[in-house]
Amino acid sequence: MAPLYYSITTEEQNVSLTILSKSAFQEFVARLLPHYRVVGPVPHDIGYSFEEIQDVTELRMEYPTTILPPKKWFLPPKETLFKFTRKNGGVIQDPPETPPTVILGVHTCDLHAIQLLDTVFSSGQYDVHYMGRRKKTLIISIECLSPCDEHSFCKDMGTLTADEGYDLHLTDLGDSYAIDVGTQAGADLLQNYSSSSVATKEEIQKLNAVINAKWPKFSYRLDFDVSELSSIMELSMKSPLWEELGNRCLACASCTNVCPTCFCFDVKDEVELDLVTGQRVRNWDSCQLDDFATVAGGHNFRASRALRQRHRFMRKGKYILDAHKHLGCVGCGRCARACLVNITPVSTFNELYRQQETGSH
Amino acid sequence: MSSNGKPKIAFFDFTSCEGCQLTVIDSLQDHPELLNVVEIVQFREAMTEKGEDYQIAFVEGSCSRASDEPRLKKIRQQAAIVVALGACAHLGGVNALKALHPLDEVRKYVYGDKADWYETYDARPISAVIDVDYAIPGCPIDRNEFISVVKALLLGKKPPIPDYPLCVECKLKGNVCLYTKGQVCLGPVTRAGCGAICPSFGASCEACRGFITNPNDNSMREVLIEAGLTVEDITSIYTMFTTYQVREKIQQKG
Numbered sequence: 001m002a003p004l005y006y007s008i009t010t011e012e013q014n015v016s017l018t019i020l021s022k023s024a025f026q027e028f029v030a031r032l033l034p035h036y037r038v039v040g041p042v043p044h045d046i047g048y049s050f051e052e053i054q055d056v057t058e059l060r061m062e063y064p065t066t067i068l069p070p071k072k073w074f075l076p077p078k079e080t081l082f083k084f085t086r087k088n089g090g091v092i093q094d095p096p097e098t099p100p101t102v103i104l105g106v107h108t109c110d111l112h113a114i115q116l117l118d119t120v121f122s123s124g125q126y127d128v129h130y131m132g133r134r135k136k137t138l139i140i141s142i143e144c145l146s147p148c149d150e151h152s153f154c155k156d157m158g159t160l161t162a163d164e165g166y167d168l169h170l171t172d173l174g175d176s177y178a179i180d181v182g183t184q185a186g187a188d189l190l191q192n193y194s195s196s197s198v199a200t201k202e203e204i205q206k207l208n209a210v211i212n213a214k215w216p217k218f219s220y221r222l223d224f225d226v227s228e229l230s231s232i233m234e235l236s237m238k239s240p241l242w243e244e245l246g247n248r249c250l251a252c253a254s255c256t257n258v259c260p261t262c263f264c265f266d267v268k269d270e271v272e273l274d275l276v277t278g279q280r281v282r283n284w285d286s287c288q289l290d291d292f293a294t295v296a297g298g299h300n301f302r303a304s305r306a307l308r309q310r311h312r313f314m315r316k317g318k319y320i321l322d323a324h325k326h327l328g329c330v331g332c333g334r335c336a337r338a339c340l341v342n343i344t345p346v347s348t349f350n351e352l353y354r355q356q357e358t359g360s361h
Numbered sequence: 362m363s364s365n366g367k368p369k370i371a372f373f374d375f376t377s378c379e380g381c382q383l384t385v386i387d388s389l390q391d392h393p394e395l396l397n398v399v400e401i402v403q404f405r406e407a408m409t410e411k412g413e414d415y416q417i418a419f420v421e422g423s424c425s426r427a428s429d430e431p432r433l434k435k436i437r438q439q440a441a442i443v444v445a446l447g448a449c450a451h452l453g454g455v456n457a458l459k460a461l462h463p464l465d466e467v468r469k470y471v472y473g474d475k476a477d478w479y480e481t482y483d484a485r486p487i488s489a490v491i492d493v494d495y496a497i498p499g500c501p502i503d504r505n506e507f508i509s510v511v512k513a514l515l516l517g518k519k520p521p522i523p524d525y526p527l528c529v530e531c532k533l534k535g536n537v538c539l540y541t542k543g544q545v546c547l548g549p550v551t552r553a554g555c556g557a558i559c560p561s562f563g564a565s566c567e568a569c570r571g572f573i574t575n576p577n578d579n580s581m582r583e584v585l586i587e588a589g590l591t592v593e594d595i596t597s598i599y600t601m602f603t604t605y606q607v608r609e610k611i612q613q614k615g
């Protein structure tokens with residue numbers, strides 16, 4: 001569990017907690033710009049998006065949420081894995097290296113999702129492309145002090161705060177940020193580019209008051225404790241709900257494309273007109289699309305939308321947890337916002353729970 | 362094959378605005394190297410020569426009169442591969458809209474008192490007249506997709522035309538969904554491949570690329586009703602480019 005309270009007994013016990021006034025934070029970011037690619041939440045149409053910034057005034061640290069999660073900076077929607085030439089027995093050229101990057105303003109739900117992705121891409125087949133970018137990136141996260149909107153359920157999923165996964169973690173104290181230092185790299189960044197000060201007793205008290213005030217603003221939306229989710233899912237394979245969701249679902253994949261924990265991709269070769277050179281590309285894929293589970297020979301082992309919806313929610317609520325020890329859903333609510341037919345994790349999980357309680361399947 | 366070993370290709374037009382042929386010319390300007398690997402023997406929009414010896418035929422335009430049929434059949438006889446170029450050829454396109462009104466009325470509206478001088482029938486995709494191997498969807502076609510289709514054909518592969526909804530490309534671009542802004546969109550049932558160009562510029566997708574193989578039409582209809590559309594509105598957005606397909610579906614259902 002995250003530090004819900006910071007001890008105020010002595011300042012030495014809180015060496016990891018420092019304070020940066022908002023104007024000093026602006027200076028800090030401005031000093032990073034010449035040395036790092038800096039990415040953060042910026043306005044985009046009527047929403048927000050994680051984009052590279054050129055100027056600190058573009059940043060909106062108080063944004064509610066983004067359409068796509070910050071994942072795209074580690075796993076781009078489309079990337080070139082390598083280029084090749086079919087001459088002289090074949091030549092392979094690696095893609096350009098990622099510049100050192102700082103991602104600002106990551107919310108804790110997304111932070112939990114990145115921790116899951118780190119586990120996925122570093123275990124089994126080590127993914128040099130994802131991990132290459134990940135290792136060159138510092139994350140400066142920020143605590144949410146009120147719900148981003150009615151779709152989020154981070155409190156249920158245990159992602160409304162985080163005690164690791166960040167290099168620096170900010171909490172907005174009004175005219176300053178309290179900064180929790182998560183890693184040595186984060187400490188160095190602060191040391192080299194900012195003029196932060198160790199938190200005083202009053203500032204720690206203020207931080208505790210802010211954190212105290214935040215929790216009641218978030219409501220629980222699941223009708224059961226999240227620790228039960230995996231077993232609820234296990235007993236739901238034959239639920240009639242899947243057929244119902246399958247009838248409604250448009251198979252548009254918006255839910256998986258906006259999800260911070262989805263990581264399915266497709267790999268293809270693209271050949272140039274000279275028919276000699278080309279590139280191997282990787283694109284995001286989705287289990288909700290019609291031909292996702294079509295294998296050589298044309299057989300589709302998840303041809304129905306009902307089976308695909310079941311697969312999606314089984315992954316979110318159980319399979320990922322079994323395989324990677326992190327929940328496959330962080331409660332960010334993006335899929336619920338994106339779905340035009342109102343298929344949401346909260347309503348799905350609650351309905352499965354209800355069916356089991358009432359023995360209706 | 363021509364004596365230089367390059368496959369010969371030809372372009373033909375039927376009832377259309379020629380926008381797709383113009384897009385081909387555009388893409389040739391971006392990719393002049395295409396001419397190193399193919400020889401164009403006929404392309405009325407771009408050259409005066411007319412060769413009748415070709416392996417790949419790109420056909421733009423819908424078939425809108427009986428007298429177009431022999432010409433299409435002749436192209437089919439000659440070409441090893443026939444590709445429908447753009448919505449008119451692929452779907453019937455906007456030309457098929459006239460099927461929503463009595464043919465006599467349409468003729469009078471367009472040709473006035475000269476209506477009897479012009480031969481016409483319900484516009485249809487070229488696949489209603491001849492076998493078509495592949496289609497490059499869109500109104501107009503996407504210039505990059507044209508190049509990737511040609512590449513695939515030269516490599517002997519199936520052209521990589523997506524069969525998933527437009528929402529995929531739209532989301533990957535990080536767009537705010539038009540429904541969030543109180544607009545409507547046919548993205549969930551429309552074949553991707555244009556890079557979601559219309560929603561990216563704030564305009565509704567009207568399915569100029571045709572429908573995906575398994576659209577959830579009932580659910581799409583519910584979404585449009587929920588968004589406040591009347592049955593007439595729905596018919597109008599659903600038939601902009603795809604009147605022929607919608608009518609076929611209705612006929613299949615009986």
Ligand code: SF4
Nearest residue numbers: 259329330332333335
């Ligand atoms: S399943 Fe939905 S709520 Fe859960 S992490 Fe993915 S997008 Fe967020």
Ligand code: SF4
Nearest residue numbers: 107109144148152154
């Ligand atoms: S889901 Fe919770 S943690 Fe995530 S952005 Fe919304 S309020 Fe913050």
Ligand code: SF4
Nearest residue numbers: 249250252253255339
């Ligand atoms: S966003 Fe909704 S309609 Fe689209 S695939 Fe997901 S559940 Fe189905």
Ligand code: SF4
Nearest residue numbers: 380381447448500501
């Ligand atoms: S598909 Fe559209 S752009 Fe192409 S010829 Fe037809 S009307 Fe013109």
Ligand code: SF4
Nearest residue numbers: 528531538539546548
């Ligand atoms: S704007 Fe259209 S294409 Fe884009 S996500 Fe919404 S419905 Fe899909």
